[in-house]
Amino acid sequence: MTQISLTVDGTQVTDxxxxxxxxxxxxxxxxxxxxxxxxxxxxxxGACTVHLDGRSVKSCNVLAVQADGHEVTTIExxxxxxxxxxxQAAFRECHGLQCGFCTPGMIMQSVDLLNENPxxxxxxxxxxxxxxxxxxxxxxNIVRSVLYAAEHAGDAAAEAAEVGAS
Amino acid sequence: MTTTAxxxxxxxxxxxxxxxxxxxxxxxxxxxxxxxxxxxLHLAMVRxxxxxxxITSIDTSAAKGAPNVVGVFSGADFGDExxxxxxxxxxxxxxxxxxxxxxxxxxxxxxxxIVAVVVARTAAEARDAAExxxxxxxxxxxxxxxxxxxxxxxxxxxxSGTNKSALWVFDSxxxxxxxxxxxxxxxxxxxxxxxEREYRQQRLIPAFMEPRSVVxxxxxxxxxxxxATQIPHILxxxxxxxxxxxxxxxxxxxxxxxxxxxxxxxxxxxxxxxWAVARRIHKPVKYTETRSExxxxxxxxxxxxxxxxxxxxxxxxxxxxxxxxxxxxxxYVAIVGGGVPVLGxxxxxxxxxxxxxxxxxxxxxxxxxxxxxxxxxxxxxATYGIERIMDELAVAVGxxxxxxxxxxxxxxxxxxxxxxxxxxxxSGNYEAATARAKEMFGYDALRAEQRxxxxxxxxxxxxxxxxTFTEMCGLAPSRVLGTLDYGAGGWEHASVRMLATGxxxxxxxxxxxxxxxxxxxxxxxxxxxxxxxxxxxxxHGDTQVAHKGLDTYGSRSLVVGGEALVRxxxxxxxxxxxxxxxxxxxxxxxxxxxxxxxxxxxxxxxxSIQEIALATFAAHDYPEGIEPNIDxxxxxxPVNFSFPHGTHLCAMEVDTETGQSTMRKYVACDDIGNIINxxxxxxxxxxxxxxxxxxxxxxxxxxxxxxxxxxxSFVDYLLPTAADTISFDIDHTTSPSTTxxxxxxxxxxxxxxxxxxxxxNAIVDAIRHHGVDDVQMPCTxxxxxxxxxxxxxxxxxxxxxxxxxxEGEAGASxxxxxxx
Numbered sequence: 003m004t005q006i007s008l009t010v011d012g013t014q015v016t017d018x019x020x021x022x023x024x025x026x027x028x029x030x031x032x033x034x035x036x037x038x039x040x041x042x043x044x045x046x047x048g049a050c051t052v053h054l055d056g057r058s059v060k061s062c063n064v065l066a067v068q069a070d071g072h073e074v075t076t077i078e079x080x081x082x083x084x085x086x087x088x089x090q091a092a093f094r095e096c097h098g099l100q101c102g103f104c105t106p107g108m109i110m111q112s113v114d115l116l117n118e119n120p121x122x123x124x125x126x127x128x129x130x131x132x133x134x135x136x137x138x139x140x141x142x143n144i145v146r147s148v149l150y151a152a153e154h155a156g157d158a159a160a161e162a163a164e165v166g167a168s
Numbered sequence: 169m170t171t172t173a174x175x176x177x178x179x180x181x182x183x184x185x186x187x188x189x190x191x192x193x194x195x196x197x198x199x200x201x202x203x204x205x206x207x208x209l210h211l212a213m214v215r216x217x218x219x220x221x222x223i224t225s226i227d228t229s230a231a232k233g234a235p236n237v238v239g240v241f242s243g244a245d246f247g248d249e250x251x252x253x254x255x256x257x258x259x260x261x262x263x264x265x266x267x268x269x270x271x272x273x274x275x276x277x278x279x280x281x282i283v284a285v286v287v288a289r290t291a292a293e294a295r296d297a298a299e300x301x302x303x304x305x306x307x308x309x310x311x312x313x314x315x316x317x318x319x320x321x322x323x324x325x326x327x328s329g330t331n332k333s334a335l336w337v338f339d340s341x342x343x344x345x346x347x348x349x350x351x352x353x354x355x356x357x358x359x360x361x362x363x364e365r366e367y368r369q370q371r372l373i374p375a376f377m378e379p380r381s382v383v384x385x386x387x388x389x390x391x392x393x394x395x396a397t398q399i400p401h402i403l404x405x406x407x408x409x410x411x412x413x414x415x416x417x418x419x420x421x422x423x424x425x426x427x428x429x430x431x432x433x434x435x436x437x438x439x440x441x442x443w444a445v446a447r448r449i450h451k452p453v454k455y456t457e458t459r460s461e462x463x464x465x466x467x468x469x470x471x472x473x474x475x476x477x478x479x480x481x482x483x484x485x486x487x488x489x490x491x492x493x494x495x496x497x498x499x500y501v502a503i504v505g506g507g508v509p510v511l512g513x514x515x516x517x518x519x520x521x522x523x524x525x526x527x528x529x530x531x532x533x534x535x536x537x538x539x540x541x542x543x544x545x546x547x548x549x550a551t552y553g554i555e556r557i558m559d560e561l562a563v564a565v566g567x568x569x570x571x572x573x574x575x576x577x578x579x580x581x582x583x584x585x586x587x588x589x590x591x592x593x594x595s596g597n598y599e600a601a602t603a604r605a606k607e608m609f610g611y612d613a614l615r616a617e618q619r620x621x622x623x624x625x626x627x628x629x630x631x632x633x634x635x636t637f638t639e640m641c642g643l644a645p646s647r648v649l650g651t652l653d654y655g656a657g658g659w660e661h662a663s664v665r666m667l668a669t670g671x672x673x674x675x676x677x678x679x680x681x682x683x684x685x686x687x688x689x690x691x692x693x694x695x696x697x698x699x700x701x702x703x704x705x706x707x708h709g710d711t712q713v714a715h716k717g718l719d720t721y722g723s724r725s726l727v728v729g730g731e732a733l734v735r736x737x738x739x740x741x742x743x744x745x746x747x748x749x750x751x752x753x754x755x756x757x758x759x760x761x762x763x764x765x766x767x768x769x770x771x772x773x774x775x776s777i778q779e780i781a782l783a784t785f786a787a788h789d790y791p792e793g794i795e796p797n798i799d800x801x802x803x804x805x806p807v808n809f810s811f812p813h814g815t816h817l818c819a820m821e822v823d824t825e826t827g828q829s830t831m832r833k834y835v836a837c838d839d840i841g842n843i844i845n846x847x848x849x850x851x852x853x854x855x856x857x858x859x860x861x862x863x864x865x866x867x868x869x870x871x872x873x874x875x876x877x878x879x880x881s882f883v884d885y886l887l888p889t890a891a892d893t894i895s896f897d898i899d900h901t902t903s904p905s906t907t908x909x910x911x912x913x914x915x916x917x918x919x920x921x922x923x924x925x926x927x928x929n930a931i932v933d934a935i936r937h938h939g940v941d942d943v944q945m946p947c948t949x950x951x952x953x954x955x956x957x958x959x960x961x962x963x964x965x966x967x968x969x970x971x972x973x974x975e976g977e978a979g980a981s982x983x984x985x986x987x988x
Contacts, residue, residue, distance in 0.1 A: 020292075023292075027292075030202075034198065035195070036195070036199070036201075036202035037194070037195015037196065037197060038195065039197075039199060039201075039378070039426075040201075040379070041377050041378070041379065041459065042459035042881070042882045043458050043459045043881065044459070044881045044882050044883050045457070046881070046882035046883060047377065047882055049377060058859065065413070076194035076195065077193075077194065077196065078195040078196075080194070081194055086193065086194070088846065090193040090194065093187060093189070093193050094185055094190070094193055095188070097185070097186065097847045097848070097850065097851050098685070099189060099192055099193065100427075100682040100684070100851055100855060101376075101377065101378065101424075101425065101426045101427040101681055101682025101868055102188070102189075102192030102193075102197065102424070102426065103199070103376075103377040103378040103426030103427060104377050105192050105193060106195050109193060111355045124895065126587040128889075128890040128891045128893075129890075129891050131889070131890040131891075132890060132891040133884065133889075134889075134890070135377065135887050135889065136375045136377065136890075137375060137376055137427050137429070137855070137859075137887065138377070138427055138682050138851070138855045139851055139854060139855050140854035140855040140856070140857055140858030140859075140893060140919075141854075141888075141889075141890040141893050142850075142854035142893075142895050142896055143850070143851055143854060144890065145890060145895065146895075151411070
């Protein structure tokens with residue numbers, strides 16, 4: 003067992019973990035962050051995507067011990083002060099989810115994509131989400147959600163409040 | 169009374185954002201794998217690496233000694249308490265149905281079959297210990313190739329003596345619904361056109377995003393199973409029927425379920441084993457599959473050979489259609505199993521007026537993963553067959569493929585129309601949907617561009633694919649299911665409970681897993697009862713809450729479950745009316761209900777239905793002779809299916825030097841009757857389209873020569889990504905269904921049913937001038953290139969679906985049908 007200390011969604015946590023434990027297992031089983039899910043064994047699906055120090059990672063591809071001393075944000079820590087993150091609001095507005103299983107990873111990846119490229123083209127969004135699989139939406143409305151979030155980035159806070167209330 | 173002025177805007181037809189989303193976008197989800205109970209233990213399965221083998225010994229001693237292992241069980245450790253996996257639809261009385269033990273003790277019949285289960289304190293420890301279970305096998309020859317299995321060369325279940333499970337036949341001449349197809353074919357051979365084709369429906373994997381998971385809690389008086397399933401009610405019945413636990417002692421919950429597409433319409437060995445282990449050790453247990461286990465052992469879909477014979481006059485009027493199917497059941501007859509291709513029997517004639525029709529389907533057992541429903545279930549196969557061959561007829565006649573279709577389809581003024589397969593189509597307007605699709609597509613301009621590119625000999629050729637589909641939705645009238653020997657009915661149940669605070673609880677027996685029932689059903693009830701959308705709460709997926717239901721599949725939730733809801737809501741109004749009249753001191757006959765308010769004719773007196781709910785709860789003042797209760801329920805058994813249809817047009821660009829196909833444009837104009845929520849409908853169409861397109865272009869479950877699934881991970885089984893797909897142009901025409909009061913038709917499977925032939929028709933259309941009349945699915949670049957360069961069917965591309973294997977390597981020639 004190795005002791006690790008890290009910040010998860012703004013809260014400092016310390017645990018003893020097996021060196022082989024994956025970050026996603028740690029988040030789900032030890033920290034109770036079950037909003038982050040596991041969809042495959044081969045790092046293809048991206049359902050487990052979280053942010054590690056502000057950049058998206060597939061948390062099935064990171065060992066828990068590698069997160070020692072770092073800051074992790076999951077889908078559960080994305081909304082602040084009771085307000086949806088603009089990308090969360092956009093997914094709701096544009097029907098960018100159906101069963102919702104890929105959604106945590108899809109949203110975390112989309113946030114990272116927009117951080118890197120605030121005004122992407124449709125093609126750039128599609129390539130940027132290539133590592134995240136969805137079986138329900140056919141991606142059409144996911145792509146629309148990301149473009150919508152980009153378009154409304156300026157009035158993000160107001161938009162989120164409005165959408166959240168509708 | 170000014171009820172009309174106060175009437176809230178109609179909810180039906182509004183693009184309401186979904187109620188479900190708030191929790192799903194914030195991670196406040198309850199997937200089965202998220203459930204943790206005190207003292208809960210974890211299961212890991214030991215699976216057979218062989219497709220067919222006898223089990224000679226199972227040594228569990230090392231596993232039992234591993235850290236924190238609580239128990240290791242094999243089939244021999246359980247008796248009848250293990251139960252069996254059921255087939256609910258024996259399609260013929262003589263059907264050969266091998267007994268399907270969840271964990272056989274003597275012989276395995278496919279690679280991935282469970283032979284032992286390890287119980288440990290953590291999932292990781294269970295998996296570690298599963299590696300230590302030592303199983304000895306004597307390998308047996310395996311029946312793998314569908315056609316060879318149909319010839320009984322190797323027997324999948326030796327005791328049966330044959331792989332032929334059932335032969336199901338429909339003949340319009342015998343049924344009295346049409347003429348004799350052989351006569352039509354003979355006549356066409358003499359003085360008309362006969363088109364004969366054999367098409368392959370490759371094996372697919374539903375590949376829902378949430379791996380299956382099951383938790384069983386045996387503590388308490390009722391045993392509870394949470395499962396990532398589409399069918400909690402059917403599971404409850406099947407557990408009771410096969411494991412000896414009284415139905416009244418069983419509660420099944422489908423919490424948040426991450427997609428299904430038919431793939432979670434099953435009674436699985438994993439569920440039955442978890443049930444048996446929990447009962448044995450008296451502790452809660454959880455089993456969550458890995459993705460590899462999911463691809464290996466959750467049921468697959470499609471997997472047919474289709475031999476088609478179309479007879480027509482020289483001008484392209486179809487005179488007869490004959491369909492001979494071989495359908496691969498895999499190792500066992502699954503819960504619907506052989507019924508899936510039979511659902512296609514009524515759809516091969518599609519939107520056309522064929523005078524003679526014959527359908528036969530031979531279901532075949534093999535030593536591969538079992539097959540069952542996958543989005544569309546029988547109708548995509550049928551639609552593919554007919555829509556591909558209608559294009560071939562157009563070529564034979566030398567006419568535009570849309571003209572050939574129009575020559576043969578049912579005209580809008582002919583509805584209701586009884587087809588040669590014996591079904592009565594409720595409504596439709598193929599002309600209108602096609603006209604709209606052509607307009608959106610820019611059909612004539614694209615045809616002109618195609619001609620220009622062909623004349624110029626461009627390297628990249630343009631092809632236009634058409635699919636004018638119909639399907640049957642709303643499974644199903646119970647009496648019809650009875651005549652087909654299906655093991656259950658097709659009704660649906662709903663109840664509407666009026667709470668004291670004015671909130672409305674709607675309980676439905678449909679069990680959503682991404683469809684948005686909570687939103688769409690709220691809209692229906694809000695309109696019916698005249699209450700605010702946000703005051704309606706939809707409950708489902710728990711047999712203790714929704715005690716009665718037949719769950720979600722076959723595009724049935726809205727057309728069957730929605731109608732049950734309407735009827736329950738109408739009963740609430742009827743029950744509330746005498747109470748309202750009493751409180752308004754009026755005669756019942758003078759009370760009207762509109763927009764949520766009971767009012768007395770000719771006065772401005774009124775009480776809202778929510779006020780009546782509170783008054784009924786208090787029960788201080790209500791009429792003599794009735795109960796103080798306005799809650800109501802309804803069980804609706806549909807009288808007919810509904811028949812949505814649509815025209816899909818697809819433009820594919822094919823690089824004739826590399827075989828690479830690129831989708832340029834896709835237009836879908838679907839007529840699904842009245843629409844409750846256009847936003848949800850658009851999502852269903854988009855997602856359905858991509859699943860159908862994926863069958864055409866990318867997906868195939870591939871086995872090697874020894875029966876090992878080589879596409880057993882997402883590295884090998886090619887689910888499309890955002891980068892592989894395009895945005896779609898969709899629209900609707902509206903011919904309200906006449907079989908339910910909402911006029912809805914069902915949309916869950918439409919996109920998948922329609923899109924596969926549209927894409928393949930487009931690819932073939934792009935390269936037909938190279939002498940190509942077919943490309944086998946998935947139409948990989950290798951197959952397309954081969955088709956162009958061999959001027960044949962493009963089938964002889966070995967290993968096309970497993971590009972990471974070198975040709976000649978083990979398994980490279982196993983892509984079923986590739987040698988044909």
